[in-house]
Amino acid sequence: MTAGKKRILFVDDELGVLQGLERMLFEMxxxxxMHFVDGAERALAELSSRPFDVIVSDMRMPGMDGSTLLAHVHDEHPNVVRIILTGHSELEATLRAMPVAHSFLTKPCKPATLEEVVRRSLELQSLLQSDSLRNLVGGVAGLPVRPQVYTQLTEAIADPLIEMGAIARIVSADVALSAKVLHLTNSAFFGAKRKFVSIEQAVSFIGIRMLRKVVLAAEVFSAFSPKQSLGGLSLDQEQRHGLVCAGVARKLAPDPETGEYAFLAGMLHDVGKLVLAMRAPQLTRKLTRQRVVGQSFPPETEEEITGTSHGRLGAYLLGLWGLEHLVVEAVAFHHHPGVVKSSKFDLPSIVHVADALVHAIENERAGRSADVLVDRAHLEALGMLDKLDDWHSSARELWEREPG
Ligand SMILES: [Fe+2]
Ligand SMILES: [Fe+2]
Structure with a gap:
């Protein structure tokens, strides 16, 4: 871990731009x-000589461009947060950068925007205390997409008559696709003025033509290959768990707006397990062996084996991808909602309950004991414990509706 001041590396081929950045960010x-280097080769040399927390690179540079530079950083220094500055006309290069850049900013970039994106990335680092954990997440380009959903998506985007709603339904049927579409649409490159929480709105904002380009060009949208190991996790089961949790969380929310957030947080709450499974299948296998059937990983064992929790791992990735802070927070603390000091039944608590209910139903269906393992003291303190039975019944209905 980098001690003391955070270290940021700025890369541009034009000295004037670098000097401008230096002046602009002087207050920081x-x-x-802050270090300023002209050119990708120098940046790589700098990264090899000392540790950095964040790299901000220009896209268009002679020789190695920003996208290729970030691909090297992704491979060789995955713990470094990768931000790219691109022009609106550089779509193709930007698509190449999609698997390897965490944030996309468009030029000219206001100092306040750049500062905020760098600051937010640095704040997220407090979720994962060690470089090795950040390496684990930093090496993720995309999450595993279920092959059948991937096929549906590629067929749908090839259909000239397809409607937006149909595409949104396909994307929403897969946790990995949903997360990545929100990564794209929430990036400044596409010019959104706000953060999207609803997949439907995100898909209609980006548009079918652009989505087609992105899906065909970016390797992040590739189907999960059965040859890849997920350390004993079943992608289908994990995905169904996420999708049912999404529906249950929305049902538990006190109002429709919170419901949108709850749906997304419920859907993505366990992406950290997928991150762990993809990047550290052996550790995951240890955990899956030790987990009580029908329950999540036991937190103490998980902490001991991985040094963190799947909640924090997932939250770090989604945070780097620019997802809404409330969703990131709920993902981070879905097993410990009491960590977030709140006297309201808000997102972390909603996702916590939805998760526990879905686990109970998964157990019921498998003929095992079906206790709802929620933090009862926490729910009691919020005055919500007496609702648990009703919620359980609604959750059963939603489970039946989600195809297995
Ligand atoms: Fe979980
Ligand atoms: Fe879960």
Missing amino acids: SDDWD
């Missing part, structure tokens, strides 16, 4: 140790 020099 108390908190940030």
